[in-house]
Amino acid sequence: MDTEEHVSERDRSSTPEAGEGEGARSVRFLDAPWRRPALLGLVCASFLLLFSTFVLQPFLIPSGSMEPTLNIGDRVLVNKVAYRFGSEPQRGDVIVFDGTGSFTQEEPAGNPVTGLVRWVAAAVGLAEPAETDYIKRVVGVGGDRVVCCDKRGRVEVNGRPVDEKYLHPGDAPSQVPFDIVVPQGTLWVMGDHRSHSRDSRDHLGEPGGGMVPVDMVIGRADWIGWPVGRWSPLDRSDAFTHVRAPGPVGAHG
Structure with a gap:
C-alpha cells in the first residue's frame, strides 16, 4: 500500500548511514573548534598548579604584620626549593x-569542596592563604638564645644586640619581655x-613555646611580584651578620 511505502521510506531515511552513529559523534567532538584551546588551557593550568605546589608559589599578604617590608595585598613569590637540598632557614629570612x-x-575543619577551590585560588595568589599559613621573619635558629630587651630596648641574639x-x-x-633558647630543629x-x-x-605559654619546626616551613619569600610598582627582591637582612654562632645549650654567658 502507499501508506506502507511512505513509512518504509521515512524509516530508511532516518536510519544512520554507514560510518555514522557513536563513532561519528566522537569524531565530531574531537574535531570541535574549541577542543585545542580547552586542552591547552587544561595543560597550562595543570603545569601552573604543579609549579606552584613544588617550585614557586605566589602568596597573598593578608595582614599588616610584616609592614613596612610587605603591605596588605602584596603578592610575594615563595621559593619552595630554597630549603630542600640541605639548606635551612637563616636569621633574617622571611619565610x-x-x-x-x-x-x-x-587545623580548622571545613567544607572539602570549598577548601579545594580556595587551595587552587591561593596556589596562584588569587585568594588569601590557608588559615594555618603564616609569613614572618626568622630571628632565632636552633641553639640561639634570644632575649628582649637590652638597656637600649633592642633584641639580643647570643648576646649581640640586633x-x-x-x-x-x-x-x-x-x-613583651622574653628570654628563650631555641630548640634544635x-x-x-x-x-x-x-x-x-x-x-x-x-x-610562649602554649605547647611548643612559640617555636616553629623547620620541617613546617613551606618556603622562603624571595620576591615581591605584585603590584608592579613594588617589584623587588626580598634579600636576607644584614642585621644578623655580626651575631655569633650559639654556644652549648644552657650557656647564657
Whole structure:
C-alpha cells in the first residue's frame, strides 16, 4: 500500500548511514573548534598548579604584620626549593610556614569542596592563604638564645644586640619581655610590625613555646611580584651578620 511505502521510506531515511552513529559523534567532538584551546588551557593550568605546589608559589599578604617590608595585598613569590637540598632557614629570612601545632593547635575543619577551590585560588595568589599559613621573619635558629630587651630596648641574639632597621616606624622591638633558647630543629619568628603581629611571643605559654619546626616551613619569600610598582627582591637582612654562632645549650654567658 502507499501508506506502507511512505513509512518504509521515512524509516530508511532516518536510519544512520554507514560510518555514522557513536563513532561519528566522537569524531565530531574531537574535531570541535574549541577542543585545542580547552586542552591547552587544561595543560597550562595543570603545569601552573604543579609549579606552584613544588617550585614557586605566589602568596597573598593578608595582614599588616610584616609592614613596612610587605603591605596588605602584596603578592610575594615563595621559593619552595630554597630549603630542600640541605639548606635551612637563616636569621633574617622571611619565610612562609604552616603554623599547625605551633601557632594553631588544630587545623580548622571545613567544607572539602570549598577548601579545594580556595587551595587552587591561593596556589596562584588569587585568594588569601590557608588559615594555618603564616609569613614572618626568622630571628632565632636552633641553639640561639634570644632575649628582649637590652638597656637600649633592642633584641639580643647570643648576646649581640640586633639593629632591626626593617621594623615598622615607631615600633619597639617588643613590648613583651622574653628570654628563650631555641630548640634544635625549630625557629623563633617575629613580624616586622611588632605591635600588630601575632608571632612566637604570643605562644610562649602554649605547647611548643612559640617555636616553629623547620620541617613546617613551606618556603622562603624571595620576591615581591605584585603590584608592579613594588617589584623587588626580598634579600636576607644584614642585621644578623655580626651575631655569633650559639654556644652549648644552657650557656647564657
